[in-house]
Amino acid sequence: MTRPLSFQSTGCVAADTVPNRINLATTNFDLSMVYYYAAGSIQQTRAFEGGRLKVEVVEDGIFPSAANANTTCFLKEAFKTGCSRNVPNGLIGMNMFIVWVWRFHNLIADTLAKLNPSWDDETLFNTARDINIAHFLQIMFYEFYTIILGRENMIKEGIIGCDNGFRDPYDPKVLPGLSTEFGYAARWFHITQDARQRMYDKNNNFIDTVAIINYSLRSQNLAFNKTMEGLAHGIHIQAAAAFDDTVHPDLADLGLGGLQRSFDILTADLSKGRYFGFAPYSQYRDFCTDYTIKHEKFEDLNYLMRPSKIEELQRVYKDLVDVELMAGIWSENLMEGAWVPPTIYCIIVNQLKRSVASNRHWYERPNRPHAFTEAQFHEIRKASLAGLLCAVGDGISEIQPQVFLRIGPGNNKMGCENIPRLDLTAWKDPISDSRY
Numbered sequence: 001m002t003r004p005l006s007f008q009s010t011g012c013v014a015a016d017t018v019p020n021r022i023n024l025a026t027t028n029f030d031l032s033m034v035y036y037y038a039a040g041s042i043q044q045t046r047a048f049e050g051g052r053l054k055v056e057v058v059e060d061g062i063f064p065s066a067a068n069a070n071t072t073c074f075l076k077e078a079f080k081t082g083c084s085r086n087v088p089n090g091l092i093g094m095n096m097f098i099v100w101v102w103r104f105h106n107l108i109a110d111t112l113a114k115l116n117p118s119w120d121d122e123t124l125f126n127t128a129r130d131i132n133i134a135h136f137l138q139i140m141f142y143e144f145y146t147i148i149l150g151r152e153n154m155i156k157e158g159i160i161g162c163d164n165g166f167r168d169p170y171d172p173k174v175l176p177g178l179s180t181e182f183g184y185a186a187r188w189f190h191i192t193q194d195a196r197q198r199m200y201d202k203n204n205n206f207i208d209t210v211a212i213i214n215y216s217l218r219s220q221n222l223a224f225n226k227t228m229e230g231l232a233h234g235i236h237i238q239a240a241a242a243f244d245d246t247v248h249p250d251l252a253d254l255g256l257g258g259l260q261r262s263f264d265i266l267t268a269d270l271s272k273g274r275y276f277g278f279a280p281y282s283q284y285r286d287f288c289t290d291y292t293i294k295h296e297k298f299e300d301l302n303y304l305m306r307p308s309k310i311e312e313l314q315r316v317y318k319d320l321v322d323v324e325l326m327a328g329i330w331s332e333n334l335m336e337g338a339w340v341p342p343t344i345y346c347i348i349v350n351q352l353k354r355s356v357a358s359n360r361h362w363y364e365r366p367n368r369p370h371a372f373t374e375a376q377f378h379e380i381r382k383a384s385l386a387g388l389l390c391a392v393g394d395g396i397s398e399i400q401p402q403v404f405l406r407i408g409p410g411n412n413k414m415g416c417e418n419i420p421r422l423d424l425t426a427w428k429d430p431i432s433d434s435r436y
């Protein structure tokens, strides 16, 4: 079993206390996998020219530069070279997203440089970064999470606004922080992962089906043989696996294809809960119902799961108080109006509310330092994954407007010229023109 870095493992706190995790990503959702988290580290990935990030061109594709040991390890095989600096090298989906966001930064910086010739590298870099982060947050909160958690639910919880205007959710009394449960609970999505990924060329011709686990921790593979293009087309055509209680055998038997003889990710998902010392599942249920429902006996779960699931839990655990968090979540029905079980909903919502309220620089605030103007904010609201893929995706010239949903009536593919995109002229500085 892998062991996450904790205050105990680094010797800061006595080893016999409950592991308290150290999270290397920043507390806010600020693309720290691109802009990095440690003070000064971003300098190694900046080109210091035109506000750009360093890139490398491989077979006509643009990728985060691996020019030397001080940049990224993106095009270096982490396991063979031991390169572990600035590693945007994890699961395939994350690796691809990082490439797109990296490219998008440079696209924004180049456009801003044309609009504002007198802006220096520093201004271009910071403005491009601010736009890129806001664009990402708009996709994450208004496009992705609205599907997962339900748009109405998110409005009700105060996580998103109900119109396109500015809003100010900042509350200085809310402390920033990521709950260990938030990082943990997202493991539930392992059951939604189809481990066979189809690849298509840019004309939608089927190329191949690949075992997706073979691409984990191997970001360099994306750069060759048009892999990125094949996958970019595959992922917006192919559906996720069913959101049920089964998992693809590759995840349960192989885990990290080829890097270990075998690995059962789902067992790790369960046992990490023990390692972190999480409270019993029933206590999370008490918390999630605002202590209005008591969960003391197995029958108290009747409103959450099918009788057969309760029986399964009873076969393994003597008392309800013994049931572990992930085992309980796996057994729950999906919540009405959302695509997650109620306890996952509760943990994610709890985190998102905190993240939004504790962030003084939250992109929707009209009064944050260096806030967007109304015209600029209007452009940010146009952000979508479809727009991002049309801008920087590999060989993508047509796509469905809602990429997180399957192609079908109301969401058919259309030319990229019909997908709304950010118009960066809203960032044209009236005092910066080509005469200076």
Ligand code: HEM
Pocket (backbone or CB within 6 Å): 001, 002, 004, 091, 183, 184, 185, 186, 187, 189, 190, 193, 195, 212, 213, 216, 251, 255, 256, 265, 268, 269, 272
């Ligand atoms: C083929 C696809 C995937 C593979 C091969 C994979 C593999 C893994 C592995 C090996 C771990 C570490 C397990 C451990 O040592 O305890 C892990 C953790 C995790 N995975 Fe996945 N995963 C996949 C898809 C996903 C998806 C789709 C999501 C969510 C959308 C996800 C979310 C997580 C989370 C949140 C963790 C815990 C991370 C942490 O504690 O730092 N994974 N995954």
